[in-house]
Amino acid sequence: xxxxxxxxxxxxxxxxxxxxxxxxxxxxxxxxxxxxxxxxxxxxxxxxxxxxxxxxxxxxxxxxxxxxxxxxxxxxxxxxxxxxxxxxxxxxxxxxxxxxxxxxxxxxxxxxxxxxxxxxxxxxxxxxxxxxxxxxxxxxxxxxxxxxxxxxxxxxxxxxxxxxxxxxxxxxxxxxxxxxxxxxxxxxxxxxxxxxxxxxxxxxxxxxxxxxxxxxxxxxxxxxxxxxxxxxxxxxxxxxxxxxxxxxxxxxxxxxxxxxxxxxxxxxxxxxxxxxxxxxx
Amino acid sequence: xxxxxxxxxxxxxxxxxxxxxxxxxxxxxxxxxxxxxxxxxxxxxxxxxxxxxxxxxxxxxxxxxxxxxxxxxxxxxxxxxxxxxxxxxxxxxxxxxxxxxxxxxxxxxxxxxxxxxxxxxxxxxxxxxxxxxxxxxxxxxxxxxxxxxxxxxxxxxxxxxxxxxxxxxxxxxxxxxxxxxxxxxxxxxxxxxxxxxxxxxxxxxxxxxxxxxxxxxxxxxxxxxxxxxxxxxxxxxxxxxxxxxxxxxxxxxxxxxxxxxxxxxxxxxxxxxxxxxxxxxxxxxxxxxxxxxxxxxxxxxxxxxxxxxxxxxx
Numbered sequence: 001x002x003x004x005x006x007x008x009x010x011x012x013x014x015x016x017x018x019x020x021x022x023x024x025x026x027x028x029x030x031x032x033x034x035x036x037x038x039x040x041x042x043x044x045x046x047x048x049x050x051x052x053x054x055x056x057x058x059x060x061x062x063x064x065x066x067x068x069x070x071x072x073x074x075x076x077x078x079x080x081x082x083x084x085x086x087x088x089x090x091x092x093x094x095x096x097x098x099x100x101x102x103x104x105x106x107x108x109x110x111x112x113x114x115x116x117x118x119x120x121x122x123x124x125x126x127x128x129x130x131x132x133x134x135x136x137x138x139x140x141x142x143x144x145x146x147x148x149x150x151x152x153x154x155x156x157x158x159x160x161x162x163x164x165x166x167x168x169x170x171x172x173x174x175x176x177x178x179x180x181x182x183x184x185x186x187x188x189x190x191x192x193x194x195x196x197x198x199x200x201x202x203x204x205x206x207x208x209x210x211x212x213x214x215x216x217x218x219x220x221x222x223x224x225x226x227x228x229x230x231x232x233x234x235x236x237x238x239x240x241x242x243x244x245x246x247x248x249x250x251x252x253x254x255x256x257x258x259x260x261x262x263x264x265x266x267x268x269x270x271x272x273x274x275x276x277x278x279x280x281x
Numbered sequence: 282x283x284x285x286x287x288x289x290x291x292x293x294x295x296x297x298x299x300x301x302x303x304x305x306x307x308x309x310x311x312x313x314x315x316x317x318x319x320x321x322x323x324x325x326x327x328x329x330x331x332x333x334x335x336x337x338x339x340x341x342x343x344x345x346x347x348x349x350x351x352x353x354x355x356x357x358x359x360x361x362x363x364x365x366x367x368x369x370x371x372x373x374x375x376x377x378x379x380x381x382x383x384x385x386x387x388x389x390x391x392x393x394x395x396x397x398x399x400x401x402x403x404x405x406x407x408x409x410x411x412x413x414x415x416x417x418x419x420x421x422x423x424x425x426x427x428x429x430x431x432x433x434x435x436x437x438x439x440x441x442x443x444x445x446x447x448x449x450x451x452x453x454x455x456x457x458x459x460x461x462x463x464x465x466x467x468x469x470x471x472x473x474x475x476x477x478x479x480x481x482x483x484x485x486x487x488x489x490x491x492x493x494x495x496x497x498x499x500x501x502x503x504x505x506x507x508x509x510x511x512x513x514x515x516x517x518x519x520x521x522x523x524x525x526x527x528x529x530x531x532x533x534x535x536x537x538x539x540x541x542x543x544x545x546x547x548x549x550x551x552x553x554x555x556x557x558x559x560x561x562x563x564x565x566x567x568x569x570x571x572x573x574x575x576x577x578x579x580x581x582x583x584x585x586x587x588x589x590x591x592x593x594x595x
Contacts (some may be wrong), residue, residue, distance in 0.1 A: 008397065022389070023407040026470065029422045030410060032434070036425070048428025051437050085525060094319040101316030105309070114514035120328050124527045124576060126549045127569040130556045132327065140595055154323035184312035213415035216549075231417040238421055238537065252418040255594050259413045267406060271502040274412055275474050 030256065037062055037253045041245035045214060062250035070247045075226050076233035076252075080212060083148050087211035088204050090153045095203065096196060098154065100188060101160025104171060114163070120156045126216065133220050147221040148229070152211060158203045160278045165199035166192070198269070205266065206273035209259065230255045338566035339372070355567035364568070366543045367551040368575075370457070374547070375525035377461045382472050382521050383514060391506060392478035398516050408470035416467065420534025423463050424450070450535055456544040460531045479513035480506070491561055515587045520578055528539075529553065548572050 032049050038058045066073055101107075102114050134152060141147040169192055177187045193200075215231045222228055228236070234255070237248040263270050305311060314321075389408075393401060411419065425428045426434040427449040436446040449455045483506060491501045529549040536545045538558070546554075548568065556565020 008324065012397045012399075015392060015395070015541060016399055019393070019398055019400075019404045023404055026408050026411055026466065029419060029426070029466065030414065032426065033418070033422045036422075046426060046432075047430055048433030049422065049425040050432045051434045094323075097316045098320040101313045105313035105316075107313040110313070113320065116324060117320070120324065122523070122577075122580075123328070123332070125572070126527050126529065126552065127335060127573045128328065128331035128564050130552070130565050130569060131338060133557070134334070134338075134562065135326075135331065143367035151327050151403060154320050154327075183307045184309065185307070185315075188316070209413065213417075215415070215417060215533075216553070231415050234421070235417050235534070235537070238417075238424070238534070248421065254420060255418055256414050260410065262408075263410070263413055270413075271409065271474060274409075274471055275478065 002172045026264075029257070033256070034253055035248070037249045041249055044249060062246040066250045070251070072225060073233065073251050074230050076230045078133040079145075079227060080230040080255075083218075084208050085225055086145065087152050088208045090149065091155045091158055091207045092200055092203055092243035093160035094154045096162045096193065096200065097188070099159045099164075100166045100192060100196070102159070102163045104169065104174065104192070105112055106136050108262075117156045117159050117163075120159065129217065129220060131270040136221050141173050143227050144221075145227075148214075148218050149211075151217065152207065152214075155203075155207060157166045157276060158207060161203055161206075162196065162199055165196055169195055198272075201266065201269040202272035202276065204273075205262075205269050206276060209270075211274070212255075212259065284300040296399075298555075335566045335569055338563050339570045340537070341563045351563070355564050356571075358564060359567060359571060363543060363546070364548075364551060367502055367546045367548050370543075370545070371526060371528065371547045373457060374460060374464075374528060375522055377457070378464050378468075378525050379518055379521045381465050382468055383463070386469060386472035386476050386517075387510060387514070389469075390473045390480060393473065393503060394439075394477060394480045405470075409472055410470070411467045412471050414467070416463070416530040417534050419467060420463055423459060424535060427455075427459055428520065451541055451544075453542070453544045456535065456540065459535055460528070460545065463531050463534075464528070468521075475513050475517055476510060479510050483509045511587075515584070518583060518587070522583060523576060523577055526572060526579075548575075 028201075036044055036049050038060065039053065040057055040059070041062055042052075043057070096245075098117075102110060102117070136142050136147045136150075141150070161239070174187050174202055177191055213231060214229070215235075218229050218232050222232060225233070225236075230251070234248060234251055237244040237251075284487045299461060306315060332342070339355055340350055340352060340354075342349055393404060398404065428436070429446075429448045429450070430436065431440060439446060446579065447455055449459055450592050486502060487505050491505050496504070527549055528547050532545040532547050533549050539554075540546060549572070552568045552572070555561050557578065
């Protein structure tokens with residue numbers, strides 16, 4: 001080890017500088033979005049994002065507009081917040097129950113159900129979307145929050161993750177609780193679920209980010225502007241003729257910033273959530 | 282402790298019936314099924330039923346209030362130039378994203394794991410940030426950077442290098458470039474994390490042994506590191522293939538409803554166009570069934586070629 005550090009100071013410089021450049025490239029689109037949000041939107045629409053521009057054109061107009069006049073944008077924001085919150089609560093509740101049972105109980109059909117979870121993980125949602133869309137029409141759920149949230153309520157990836165996590169829980173606690181007279185459900189909610197907190201945090205982030213950024217399914221089932229979520233609403237502004245670039249730019253910044261702030265505080269859980277497929281089986 | 286007294290209190294007060302029922306629900310042979318019942322219901326309603334329904338629909342002509350079986354004709358209609366265009370776009374996209382999103386993350390993660398690099402945490406975090414942005418927002422930024430005018434960032438760079446400006450969204454090659462770039466930008470950091478995690482499992486003694494044998498850095502990488510990365514590589518390739526075939530947003534954000542000459546049309550985009558926009562659900566379902574078969578066959582071939590099934594025998 002010593003040999004390397006002495007021999008290769010140049011290599012170290014090269015490696016560190018190249019990584020700095022790579023990271024700047026990775027962050028560039030987000031930084032340029034942030035910077036562009038302070039530029040006149042008409043110019044952005046005409047010229048795109050330029051590398052050089054007149055710094056004296058920087059102003060707060062886009063934000064003034066969005067905070068005072070873009071009521072429709074805040075409607076989308078509210079829809080996205082509600083849908084994300086409901087998705088997180090329901091999918092965590094149901095998926096953790098299922099994953100937990102698959103991990104701690106020995107019951108007939110356990111392996112079958114677990115294989116079923118893995119199988120659904122493999123089937124792309126896009127293939128089921130037309131029949132599901134039809135189902136939503138016949139249940140008269142089109143253009144409701146319910147239609148958006150329903151397919152996400154029991155997430156196979158979360159079930160899988162919770163199962164892997166719950167396998168490692170101390171089962172002696174369950175027996176102890178039974179002797180104390182606790183019910184099976186009491187054991188889960190009062191003893192085991194709190195122990196699963198780190199996995200709940202990771203899945204809250206995975207499911208929350210998924211719901212916040214979800215596009216194709218809400219695009220199918222949401223019809224009216226007042227029901228749109230942020231990605232759908234912002235996409236409607238993405239027309240070459242649009243004169244709403246102020247809302248589009250400043251609005252985009254405000255969909256990303258909360259997520260990045262959360263990421264800075266809960267990095268560990270974000271990483272665990274987004275790389276969940278990598279857990280060992 | 283508290284819940285115990287509450288439970289007995291509840292069990293004592295009502296009549297015998299509910300008491301028995303509670304006992305039944307609470308028995309250890311029944312409770313697991315209560316726990317997994319949300320999954321059973323959601324599987325039946327949201328996975329099993331739609332799968333069967335998709336297959337049935339693919340043999341039907343579906344018009345409002347008028348559904349009839351039309352045999353294989355949806356499937357024979359699939360064999361048309363637009364579908365082949367969508368399939369070839371998707372296939373090229375899958376190949377490019379799989380290659381780039383496996384090779385580059387391996388190299389970067391090995392470097393990031395080496396002793397040459399300081400500030401590992403900051404680098405890792407910044408590479409991860411793109412995964413947080415929605416494809417729509419990110420695509421919008423890319424669209425503004427890769428605008429047609431000479432004033433947009435990408436063309437400015439080209440002009441500085443003495444090259445001609447490109448109408449990024451109007452050429453087949455540059456359209457594909459934009460979609461692949463967007464996907465690679467977004468998922469690079471996540472894949473690096475997968476490989477970094479796998480690198481932690483390589484026993485340090487192996488490197489030391491290789492060093493004693495006089496192995497060069499490249500040889501160490503080839504014969505020590507790479508074999509340990511094989512399982513995670515198979516995993517990343519598999520999810521990249523599946524996600525590649527599911528691609529829709531990366532195309533939608535650049536061209537919304539339709540791209541010139543269908544340069545950005547993908548298979549899922551074609552399902553959306555036919556099934557939702559044209560309201561030809563039977564045809565859309567048939568494309569979906571074909572897509573499902575393609576994904577299964579490709580994943581299966583990939584898993585055989587990479588020897589993922591052999592592991593069980595060892």
